[in-house]
Amino acid sequence: xxxNRSSVSLKKIYGRMKSFHDGFEEMRxxxxxxxxxxxxxxxxxxxxxxxxxxxxxxxxxxxxxSSSLGLLLTRLPSLDEFEDNxxxxxxxxxxxxxxxxxxxxxxxxxxxxxxxxGTLSSATxxxxxxxxxxxxxxxxxxxxxxxxxxxxxLLVLSTVLFLWSSGCLLECWxxxxxxxxxxxxxxxxxxxxxxxxxxxxxxxLAYRAWGIRGQRLxxxxxxxxxxxxxxxxxxxxxxxxxxxxxxxxNVDVSTTVWLIAMVIVQIPLSWIRDIRRLxxxxxxxxxxxLFGLVSCLGLAVRxxxxxxxxxxxSSTSFLEEVIYRANSLPAxxxxxxxxxxxxxxxxxxxxxxxxxxxxxxxxxPEDKQKFPSMYRKVIIGIVSFYAFFGTxxxxxxxxxxxxxxxxxxxxxxxxxxxxxxxxVAVVFTFPLQNFPSLExxxxxxxxxxxxxxxxxxxxxxxxxxxKLVKGSYSEISNGKRNVISSMVVVSLSIVAILAMNDLDKVxxxxxxxxxxxxxxxxxxxxxxxxxKGKIGSHKKFVNLVVAALGVGAMFxxxxxxxxxxxx
Numbered sequence: 001x002x003x004n005r006s007s008v009s010l011k012k013i014y015g016r017m018k019s020f021h022d023g024f025e026e027m028r029x030x031x032x033x034x035x036x037x038x039x040x041x042x043x044x045x046x047x048x049x050x051x052x053x054x055x056x057x058x059x060x061x062x063x064x065x066s067s068s069l070g071l072l073l074t075r076l077p078s079l080d081e082f083e084d085n086x087x088x089x090x091x092x093x094x095x096x097x098x099x100x101x102x103x104x105x106x107x108x109x110x111x112x113x114x115x116x117x118g119t120l121s122s123a124t125x126x127x128x129x130x131x132x133x134x135x136x137x138x139x140x141x142x143x144x145x146x147x148x149x150x151x152x153x154l155l156v157l158s159t160v161l162f163l164w165s166s167g168c169l170l171e172c173w174x175x176x177x178x179x180x181x182x183x184x185x186x187x188x189x190x191x192x193x194x195x196x197x198x199x200x201x202x203x204x205l206a207y208r209a210w211g212i213r214g215q216r217l218x219x220x221x222x223x224x225x226x227x228x229x230x231x232x233x234x235x236x237x238x239x240x241x242x243x244x245x246x247x248x249x250n251v252d253v254s255t256t257v258w259l260i261a262m263v264i265v266q267i268p269l270s271w272i273r274d275i276r277r278l279x280x281x282x283x284x285x286x287x288x289x290l291f292g293l294v295s296c297l298g299l300a301v302r303x304x305x306x307x308x309x310x311x312x313x314s315s316t317s318f319l320e321e322v323i324y325r326a327n328s329l330p331a332x333x334x335x336x337x338x339x340x341x342x343x344x345x346x347x348x349x350x351x352x353x354x355x356x357x358x359x360x361x362x363x364x365p366e367d368k369q370k371f372p373s374m375y376r377k378v379i380i381g382i383v384s385f386y387a388f389f390g391t392x393x394x395x396x397x398x399x400x401x402x403x404x405x406x407x408x409x410x411x412x413x414x415x416x417x418x419x420x421x422x423x424v425a426v427v428f429t430f431p432l433q434n435f436p437s438l439e440x441x442x443x444x445x446x447x448x449x450x451x452x453x454x455x456x457x458x459x460x461x462x463x464x465x466x467k468l469v470k471g472s473y474s475e476i477s478n479g480k481r482n483v484i485s486s487m488v489v490v491s492l493s494i495v496a497i498l499a500m501n502d503l504d505k506v507x508x509x510x511x512x513x514x515x516x517x518x519x520x521x522x523x524x525x526x527x528x529x530x531x532k533g534k535i536g537s538h539k540k541f542v543n544l545v546v547a548a549l550g551v552g553a554m555f556x557x558x559x560x561x562x563x564x565x566x567x
Contacts, residue, residue, distance in 0.1 A: 118363030120374055126358050127378045129286070131351040134236060134426055135229075136293070137405045138507050139390030142343040144399045145336035145504065148329055151344075152387065158344040159383045163376055164546050165523035166355055170372050172205045172523075172530050173356050200360060202353045206522065209529035219440055221518045222353055226437040227492060228510035229349060233426045233433070234496035235503045236404055237262050240423045243407040247416050255500050262427065263493045269431040270438060270485035273478070281428040288425035292406070295418045297389065299409055300396035325395040335567070339504050341557035342511030345519060347386060352519050403503040438488060442481050505561050512557025520550025 143151045177200070203222070207215035238258035245253045272278060304325060305318055359371045393405055402408045406422055409415035499506050524543030527535065 118361060118367075120362065120367050120370060123358050123362055123371065124374065124378055126354065126361070127351070127375065128382065130354045131348060131379075131382055132293075133229075133289070133349055133429070134233070134422065135347050135349055135507075136386060136389060137236075137296075137422070138343055138403055138504070139347070139386060140393040140397065140401045140405045140408075141403045141504060142340045142507075143390045143394045144330075144401050145333055146340035147332035147337065148391070149331040150333075150337045151340050151390075154340055154344050155347075155383065155387060158347075159379065161520045161546055161549060162348055162352070163379060164542075165520055165550075166352060166375065166379075167372065168523040168527040168543060169202065169205065169352065169355050170359065170375075171535075172209075172527050173200055173359060175530055175534060176200060176205065176208060200356050202356060205356065205526055205530070209526045214526075218518070218522060221514055221522075223437040223440045225510065225514040225518060226433060227488070228506075228514055229346075230430060230434045230437075231492050231495055231499075232503065232506060232510065233430050234259060234262065234493055235500055235506065237423045237426050238496075238500070239404045239407055239503070240419045244416050244419045244423070247411060256497060259493055259496055259500075263489060265427060266430055266434075266489050267486045270434060270489050271478075271482045272431060273481070275432065275435060278428075278432055282432055285425040285428035288421040292418050292422045292425070293389070295414060295421075296393060296405065296409070299414065299418075300393045303396040303410055322395070326391075329395065330399065336504075338557065338560035338564070339508040341553055342508030342513075342515065342561065343504075344511065345515035345553070345557075346507050346511030347383075348515070348519055352523070403507070434488070438481075438485050441488060442484055445480075445484055502565065505565055508557055508561045512554050512561065516550045516554035516557070520553065521547045 146154070203215045203218045206218040210217075238255035241258045242253055242255050245251050269278075304321055355375070358375075359368060362368050362371055394401060397405070397408050400408065406415070406419045409418060524546045528540050528543050531539075
């Protein structure tokens with residue numbers, strides 16, 4: 001009986017973890033892609049003024065919600081969008097562009113198995129899952145390359161700018177929700193019906209501010225950012241595996257060989273169109289990443305305890321050792337401080353794209369009001385852990401710490417286990433990280449394909465419906481998608497070979513060139529556009545300052561990294 005009860009409990013825990021993961025990945029995908037549209041919408045479907053655009057957008061969404069087709073990308077539903085006597089759908093399932101269907105749960109089924117659950121605690125886990133990743137391992141080298149007088153202030157400044165930009169997106173979300181509901185009630189004042197489903201996301205808010213070009217700009221930024229993170233993975237894993245092979249087998253296998261092996265694994269994984277098939281491997285990756293982080297901190301503490309630098313006197317306390325190492329850290333490094341500009345931005349790994357879907361996934365209006373405060377606290381807590389982790393590992397290993405910190409760990413079985421665990425975790429994480437950018441690339445290729453039309457009056461109706469749902473009139477085949485996916489992975493691997501020994505510079509470029517616009521520039525400018533007549537001049541001015549700082553950080557980080565690349 002005890003074994004049976006334990007088995008049932010483990011199955012429930014696994015079911016909840018699996019459901020949370022599926023809901024999170026579906027939400028992350030929809031947050032990256034937004035609502036597909038045609039280029040011609042910018043000139044023909046929407047009027048010139050922002051208010052007229054929003055009115056027509058509300059009407060289009062209202063008509064699409066009554067259609068059996070609906071929107072291609074749906075989000076986790078919010079309970080306050082339904083009347084009290086209605087039962088909202090539990091979750092949605094995204095397989096591919098050709099198969100998106102809602103999934104309902106039977107009575108008596110575990111309610112926690114419904115996506116993110118709609119609670120603040122679930123949203124907190126979503127924030128942590130979306131932000132904490134292998135990028136934290138680049139911090140010790142970043143701290144050593146910049147010095148604490150540069151690294152700590154830049155990390156604080158990046159966090160402040162990120163939180164301000166996050167607040168801008170939340171304000172945009174609030175304004176658009178209020179406006180959409182007001183429009184709906186004005187059009188049908190005598191009818192009581194549920195509020196229309198509004199698939200708000202970062203690209204969608206950019207669309208409402210600047211039209212189709214704004215949406216495309218954000219989508220391109222997200223694609224490049226996700227591809228850049230995948231590029232770092234293709235450098236991270238071969239370096240880890242090369243070090244592990246030398247320690248375990250005393251064989252020096254070049255990073256190029258390990259990279260080719262990883263590409264051979266990733267190409268068929270990139271063909272998967274149902275992200276739920278990656279659930280088990282990604283859950284395992286989360287466990288391995290957690291194991292790696294805890295073990296790295298443990299090794300750092302042990303290293304400081306065993307390798308005395310104060311002196312040979314064994315009576316020296318651990319606290320004295322830590323203080324001595326901290327005082328010995330360089331305050332400023334004039335040769336590599338600029339690399340930390342991009343590194344401090346890449347730490348967020350594009351998590352701002354998850355902000356709007358996360359608040360929409362929260363169920364009750366009371367929790368939605370608490371979400372901004374909770375979000376700030378969680379981000380500050382994560383960044384504080386980042387700073388502690390980076391400083392502790394830097395003090396333990398010293399200035400010789402490499403960009404991939406796991407390759408600098410003291411030799412031993414535990415260090416090798418950490419390297420292998422992180423390598424496996426990143427291999428399993430790569431397909432999901434690359435999935436949104438692949439979908440955007442495939443959608444772009446699809447728009448260039450020949451238009452397939454039928455005959456008769458029904459053809460125009462089908463074309464119109466297809467345009468609403470897919471953003472195009474043609475459907476890309478599995479074979480063509482597989483070719484495109486393979487070409488993307490191979491292209492990234494070629495860049496990885498060229499930049500194999502310059503991971504710190506790649507990280508800086510990715511964070512500066514792609515991360516700064518997404519995290520610091522676009523959100524405040526979107527709020528200034530959507531908030532015309534609603535926000536004060538002081539707020540507009542601060543938004544412009546934040547955006548200007550983001551542009552400045554982008555140019556300084558990118559240009560200094562390129563100029564000093566060979567150094």
